[in-house]
Amino acid sequence: MDKNRILLDHGSGGKIAHSLLKEMILPLFNNDMLSRLDDGAIINIGTGTRIAFSTDSYVVDPIFFPGGNIGELAINGTVNDIAMCGGDPKYISAALILEEGFSTDDLKIILNSMAEAAKKAGVFVVTGDTKVVPKGKADKIFINTSGLGVIPKGVNLSGSNAKAGDKVIISGTIADHGITILSSRENLKFDSDIKSDTAPLNQMVKRILNQSLIDKRVIEQSPTDKCPTDSSNSASNFNYRVHVLRDPTRGGVGTTLNEIASQSNVRINIWEDALPIKDSVRGMCELLGFDPLYLANEGKLLAVVSPESTNRVLEAIRQDEYGKDAAIIGEVVGIENSDKPLERSGVFLKTSIGGFRIVDMLTGEQLPRIC
Amino acid sequence: MDKNRILLDHGSGGKIAHSLLKEMILPLFNNDMLSRLDDGAIINIGTGTRIAFSTDSYVVDPIFFPGGNIGELAINGTVNDIAMCGGDPKYISAALILEEGFSTDDLKIILNSMAEAAKKAGVFVVTGDTKVVPKGKADKIFINTSGLGVIPKGVNLSGSNAKAGDKVIISGTIADHGITILSSRENLKFDSDIKSDTAPLNQMVKRILNQSLIDKRVIEQSPTDKCPTDSSNSASNFNYRVHVLRDPTRGGVGTTLNEIASQSNVRINIWEDALPIKDSVRGMCELLGFDPLYLANEGKLLAVVSPESTNRVLEAIRQDEYGKDAAIIGEVVGIENSDKPLERSGVFLKTSIGGFRIVDMLTGEQLPRIC
Numbered sequence: 130m131d132k133n134r135i136l137l138d139h140g141s142g143g144k145i146a147h148s149l150l151k152e153m154i155l156p157l158f159n160n161d162m163l164s165r166l167d168d169g170a171i172i173n174i175g176t177g178t179r180i181a182f183s184t185d186s187y188v189v190d191p192i193f194f195p196g197g198n199i200g201e202l203a204i205n206g207t208v209n210d211i212a213m214c215g216g217d218p219k220y221i222s223a224a225l226i227l228e229e230g231f232s233t234d235d236l237k238i239i240l241n242s243m244a245e246a247a248k249k250a251g252v253f254v255v256t257g258d259t260k261v262v263p264k265g266k267a268d269k270i271f272i273n274t275s276g277l278g279v280i281p282k283g284v285n286l287s288g289s290n291a292k293a294g295d296k297v298i299i300s301g302t303i304a305d306h307g308i309t310i311l312s313s314r315e316n317l318k319f320d321s322d323i324k325s326d327t328a329p330l331n332q333m334v335k336r337i338l339n340q341s342l343i344d345k346r347v348i349e350q351s352p353t354d355k356c357p358t359d360s361s362n363s364a365s366n367f368n369y370r371v372h373v374l375r376d377p378t379r380g381g382v383g384t385t386l387n388e389i390a391s392q393s394n395v396r397i398n399i400w401e402d403a404l405p406i407k408d409s410v411r412g413m414c415e416l417l418g419f420d421p422l423y424l425a426n427e428g429k430l431l432a433v434v435s436p437e438s439t440n441r442v443l444e445a446i447r448q449d450e451y452g453k454d455a456a457i458i459g460e461v462v463g464i465e466n467s468d469k470p471l472e473r474s475g476v477f478l479k480t481s482i483g484g485f486r487i488v489d490m491l492t493g494e495q496l497p498r499i500c
Numbered sequence: 501m502d503k504n505r506i507l508l509d510h511g512s513g514g515k516i517a518h519s520l521l522k523e524m525i526l527p528l529f530n531n532d533m534l535s536r537l538d539d540g541a542i543i544n545i546g547t548g549t550r551i552a553f554s555t556d557s558y559v560v561d562p563i564f565f566p567g568g569n570i571g572e573l574a575i576n577g578t579v580n581d582i583a584m585c586g587g588d589p590k591y592i593s594a595a596l597i598l599e600e601g602f603s604t605d606d607l608k609i610i611l612n613s614m615a616e617a618a619k620k621a622g623v624f625v626v627t628g629d630t631k632v633v634p635k636g637k638a639d640k641i642f643i644n645t646s647g648l649g650v651i652p653k654g655v656n657l658s659g660s661n662a663k664a665g666d667k668v669i670i671s672g673t674i675a676d677h678g679i680t681i682l683s684s685r686e687n688l689k690f691d692s693d694i695k696s697d698t699a700p701l702n703q704m705v706k707r708i709l710n711q712s713l714i715d716k717r718v719i720e721q722s723p724t725d726k727c728p729t730d731s732s733n734s735a736s737n738f739n740y741r742v743h744v745l746r747d748p749t750r751g752g753v754g755t756t757l758n759e760i761a762s763q764s765n766v767r768i769n770i771w772e773d774a775l776p777i778k779d780s781v782r783g784m785c786e787l788l789g790f791d792p793l794y795l796a797n798e799g800k801l802l803a804v805v806s807p808e809s810t811n812r813v814l815e816a817i818r819q820d821e822y823g824k825d826a827a828i829i830g831e832v833v834g835i836e837n838s839d840k841p842l843e844r845s846g847v848f849l850k851t852s853i854g855g856f857r858i859v860d861m862l863t864g865e866q867l868p869r870i871c
Binding site: 137149153154170176222224255 | 503504505506507508509510511512517520521524525528529531533534540541543545546547548549551553554555556557558559561591593594595596597598599600601602603604605607608611612614615618624625626627628629630631632633634636637638639642644646648650868869
């Protein structure tokens with residue numbers, strides 16, 4: 130392994146990707162907003178307004194796959210990253226890098242999907258850019274989307290907020306997107322219910338916030354809150370019982386839970402029997418030798434919620450169009466209170482036969498260009 | 501020319517790029533913010549706060565060139581696009597697409613340049629993304645930056661604001677970046693003063709706004725302005741005599757002025773003798789057969805200003821680190837008042853020998869991957 134070359138693994142969202150970020154990028158660009166390491170930055174732009182700001186580039190191969198294409202993936206992905214920060218996504222930028230010779234018919238289909246996805250999510254594509262590189266210098270089309278959403282007062286979501294006793298909810302079946310991309314790439318025949326789960330989750334997040342709101346004065350009133358008596362700001366009088374929201378994309382549920390465990394310095398136990406997974410997806414994973422815990426999802430979220438609100442939040446998710454298969458899959462355990470032999474932060478899977486196994490962060494690249 | 505394939509020209513910033521935008525993109529994503537066609541979108545996020553939001557992908561070849569590299573270009577480019585909308589750039593996202601096998605040493609140099617450029621411009625890189633694609637599926641490194649900046653009250657800049665009588669100022673010598681990239685790519689030997697002009701222009705824009713402020717009540721008070729008596733909002737009592745700011749990047753001064761003429765439905769006359777250009781750049785353009793009016797600039801701006809403030813604004817620009825060679829290069833003429841035979845909107849160059857020639861939008865791609 131040449132240490133002086135970029136590897137596919139640097140883009141996996143797993144261990145090497147994290148060390149690239151921590152060793153090369155964070156020391157250079159250190160600031161409070163970036164170093165939170167959440168799905169987006171939370172910016173206080175003055176007058177008491179907080180904005181979630183997120184960016185992602187999409188390089189998925191193939192660009193068309195069962196259940197979607199790179200265009201809707203690019204809209205939904207950024208919509209979801211903003212929503213996971215608690216922002217209400219509204220404004221999206223779209224920047225295309227096209228390979229010379231790319232089919233304009235395919236481009237039209239992709240642009241149409243982007244427009245439809247934006248409409249469905251209730252967001253506006255407000256600014257953009259198009260670059261073309263000579264044939265062979267890119268692969269068909271890459272799309273970057275960035276986006277913005279205002280965060281309602283009192284909402285405070287971060288990977289570092291998980292607390293001992295919290296429950297972990299997944300909003301539906303895992304590994305659908307990952308196994309779809311893999312199967313498409315290998316030209317495998319498969320059941321029609323194997324398709325990408327790409328979907329906008331911002332309405333689901335609204336339901337979660339509504340159901341986890343508690344009537345409690347926020348202790349800290351923002352010092353820049355200039356109009357404290359304004360009725361539209363009444364949400365600032367409440368706090369929320371949802372602590373973390375994350376969409377387990379690259380690296381899957383296993384890697385995302387590891388990020389949360391690391392940011393919050395807690396242990397997360399998950400229960401193998403509780404993980405929702407389609408039979409067809411499970412079968413394909415067994416056939417191909419992939420662990421569904423590390424395969425990407427593009428329309429699912431993980432919610433870490435106070436135990437007293439877990440059932441209400443679960444019901445709220447299940448009422449959403451994209452949350453019918455939601456399930457409680459685990460719990461957060463404080464490290465000092467753990468009665469298990471492995472008293473360290475991290476993620477542990479309680480297997481069907483009763484033992485625990487360590488779920489580490491993804492190492493090595495299972496599947497490049499998954500999104 | 502295959503009508504069903506993407507051409508390099510679609511990314512030129514010129515005529516075909518505009519028709520792609522107008523025919524394929526705008527009809528799908530139509531909204532007031534996008535259809536303004538300025539360098540970024542202007543978003544009203546409530547509580548009277550307007551934000552400029554802009555995105556650009558950088559695919560320049562070569563990635564290192566005299567005067568800079570792709571990293572600082574990516575920071576400065578988005579800083580400038582926000583500034584051209586009147587925004588005070590503060591928050592930047594950075595999304596990397598890396599080719600497998602790319603040198604981590606080169607990546608370090610580029611990231612360092614980005615950090616230095618951000619510091620110089622006074623902006624924070626607050627969120628990011630890294631994707632890696634297999635060898636041969638991208639060319640070394642592509643960088644997308646998006647960014648945000650709050651627009652001070654009363655500032656209203658747009659390509660559609662040019663008015664008959666306004667003067668056109670360029671902040672310095674033209675074509676430096678374009679000729680540098682071309683010369684580097686061709687391995688031509690050249691004078692040491694041929695180098696990219698990549699620079700952040702946000703401080704220059706602040707100087708321009710300060711000098712073009714007029715003490716005049718704004719007729720429209722924003723209806724969402726909730727704290728009208730707050731002292732920090734006092735700028736809302738002023739208006740500005742600068743109408744358009746644009747950085748003439750891809751497509752150069754010729755294409756950018758055409759965009760302004762088209763958006764404002766005016767005629768713009770420029771004077772060949774007044775255009776600042778380095779002798780070495782002029783010589784290289786003559787040698788290689790390029791028109792400097794269409795070559796990219798990465799650290800220059802065009803300002804369209806009311807005649808009564810032109811000299812003050814010119815002086816303000818000249819006092820800036822990057823504006824020493826600023827010059828008045830033309831004027832805006834209303835179409836109905838034109839006493840010239842060519843009574844239509846567009847851009848016209850008064851040549852050294854006295855005649856006028858039409859300066860059309862760039863057609864064909866002079867130089868792919870210029871930024």
